[in-house]
Amino acid sequence: MAGFQMLYTCVFGWLATYLFLRTGHLAAPVVAHMFCNWAGFPPFGEMAEHPRSVVLFVTTxxxxxAFGLALNRMTKPERFGQDFFLGW
Incomplete structure (x- = not known):
């Protein structure tokens, strides 16, 4: 369990760093952190036991x-007046 939590935290750290570097604003990683704290990790164990487990897994x-595909477009540095990290 500790290894999984370390991996999850590491991946979130990468996302928060990416958001900060792309937008140039601290608000982006802070809001992402607030959302992740609110939503939590998906309860895959409970989803597997649900009568509509296939629908839950597919929508998750x-x-x-969709998040992965839209992340680059949503964080374009030009949208945020960020000129430090335009080359990425």
Missing amino acids: LGGVA
């Missing part, structure tokens, strides 16, 4: 995929 994976 779809949400992760």
Whole structure:
């Protein structure tokens, strides 16, 4: 369990750093952290036991995929007046 939590924290740290470098604002990683604290990690164990488990897994994976595909567009440095990290 500790290893999983370290991995989860490390991945979130990468995301927070990416958000800060792309936007140039501290608000982006702070809001992401607030959302992650509110939402928590998806309860995959409970989802597997649910009568509509396939729907839950598909929508969860779809949400992760949509987030991954939209992340680059949502954090364009030009949108935030960020000129330090335009080359990425």
